[in-house]
Every structure is written in C-alpha cells, then in structure tokens.
Amino acid sequence: AGHELTRRGALLVVEGLDRAGKSSQCEKLGDYLSQQGHTVKYIRFPDRTTPIGKLIDSYLRGSTNQEDHSIHLLFSANRWEIAKSIQEDISNGITIIVDRYSYSGAVYSAAKANPTLSLEWAWQPEIGLPRPDLCLFLSISAEEAAKRGGYGAERYENETMQTRVRELFRSLFNRQEDVAIINAGKSLKEVSKDIQVAVSKCVERLNVIGPLRVLG
Ligand code: ADP
Ligand code: FDM
Ligand code: MG
Numbered sequence: 001a002g003h004e005l006t007r008r009g010a011l012l013v014v015e016g017l018d019r020a021g022k023s024s025q026c027e028k029l030g031d032y033l034s035q036q037g038h039t040v041k042y043i044r045f046p047d048r049t050t051p052i053g054k055l056i057d058s059y060l061r062g063s064t065n066q067e068d069h070s071i072h073l074l075f076s077a078n079r080w081e082i083a084k085s086i087q088e089d090i091s092n093g094i095t096i097i098v099d100r101y102s103y104s105g106a107v108y109s110a111a112k113a114n115p116t117l118s119l120e121w122a123w124q125p126e127i128g129l130p131r132p133d134l135c136l137f138l139s140i141s142a143e144e145a146a147k148r149g150g151y152g153a154e155r156y157e158n159e160t161m162q163t164r165v166r167e168l169f170r171s172l173f174n175r176q177e178d179v180a181i182i183n184a185g186k187s188l189k190e191v192s193k194d195i196q197v198a199v200s201k202c203v204e205r206l207n208v209i210g211p212l213r214v215l216g
Helices: 022-035 051-060 068-091 102-110 119-126 142-147 159-174 188-204
Strands: 011-016 039-044 094-099 134-139 179-183
Touching (some): 011 022, 011 102, 011 188, 022 039, 022 094, 022 188, 039 068, 068 094, 068 102, 068 119, 102 119, 134 159, 134 188, 142 159, 179 188
Parallel strands (some): 011 094, 134 179
C-alpha cells in the first residue's frame, strides 16, 4: 500500500495551416495545463534536431531537393524515431503537446498533386504511431491568415500549396475521430479559451479512453 498508480498523461496535437496560431496556442495551453498541476512537455514536428530532421530542414529551406515519396517517408521516420519516448513519457504521467503531427504529414505531401502520392498513400506510414487523445485543428481562412503577415521563404509557403492544404485538411478531418475544430480567426485569448474547454473535456475522459492508443 501507499503507492498510487501514476495517472497517464494526455497526447494532445495542435494542427493547422501556417500562421493559424499553432505555436502561440501550444505555449498558452502548456501554461494552462501546468497551472492545473499537469506535468507538460512541448514537442514539434518536424523535429529538426535529429539526423533525419536535419535532412528535412535543408529540404524545407530549399538547400536540397528530395523525391516526393522519399521526403514524405523521412517526415514519417522523424515521428517514428520519437514514438517510443512519447509512449514512455505518457505512461510516466507527462502530458505532451505536439505542434504538427501525422495530419500535416499526410496533407502537405498529398498537396503536391503527385499522381502516385494520394492522401491514402500518405497516411499509411503513420499507422501504428501513438494516437493523439485529441487533435485540435486551428481553422483559419486565407484572408485572416494573410492579416498575420506574408509568406515565409520555406518550401510550402505559397498560395497554391496553402489552398490545397486547406482543402485536404478538411477532407482528412471529416473522417477522423477525436478532432476538435477550433475557429482560429478569433483573438488569441478567445482561441485559447476554446482550446481549454476542448482539452479539459478530453483530460476528464482519459480514464474512460484507457491506455494510449495507436493510429489506424
Ligand atoms: P503558426 O505556428 O500556426 O504558424 P504562430 O503561433 O507562429 O502560428 O502565429 C503566427 C503569427 O500570428 C504570429 O505573429 C502570432 O503572434 C500571430 N497570431 C497568432 N494567433 C493570433 C490570433 N488569434 N490573432 C491575431 N494574431 C495571432
Ligand atoms: N510538414 C510538416 C510536412 O510537410 N510534413 C510533416 O510531416 C510535417 C510535420 O513542414 F510546411 C511541413 C509543414 C510545414 C513545414 O513548418 C514545417 P513549421 O513552421 O516548422 O511548422
Ligand atoms: Mg509554428
């Protein structure tokens, strides 16, 4: 007696287009959950610090080129190389906030309109990865995003890609469970409030959800 079972952490993903406010909201959510007494870790994909991540970084910055399927699998490998540590942290009671995940992975690659790289094909290497307990999709119109500054210089930061990515996110999230669509066009504070409500509901349900699941 005397020792309680450690309550597992939650796996929370924040997704959305460039400038939707993902990184800002990840930070606010981390502060909120810490104040609630949770141990919180923030991670982001791509994780540009690993050897695979360095290949991805130079691809995104345009210093190197990669075949579409090949770079797609590297993005996925970049998640697989961290999958075990995610599982361990979650079982040790740490809640993980993830800035982009498999959803960006499938959608950005499929947006290239390569005839042999469909959304379905792109999803396959994600199967078996830790499954988020909740994915928060920060939904924003092209007009609202444009108000938050122009495109950066990285590979996918152009009108054509962003338009396709928006459509593909929509069709992917239509058939995913455990997704909360958040209107990200509101103020920072309003958006963070909406996120807190969705996350609190999820965290309360963790004992019902049971152990961390895997993506199917
Ligand atoms: P992302 O990580 O999705 O690309 P960021 O969190 O980096 O987005 O935000 C992009 C820019 O928009 C930043 O300058 C940020 O301060 C601003 N921003 C984020 N959320 C909002 C919001 N709700 N309203 C107005 N500006 C915002
Ligand atoms: N991206 C991100 C992908 O193409 N595949 C992936 O699996 C992931 C996680 O990389 F354009 C794209 C999405 C975005 C870029 O940008 C990463 P940030 O600014 O580091 O989130
Ligand atoms: Mg960001």
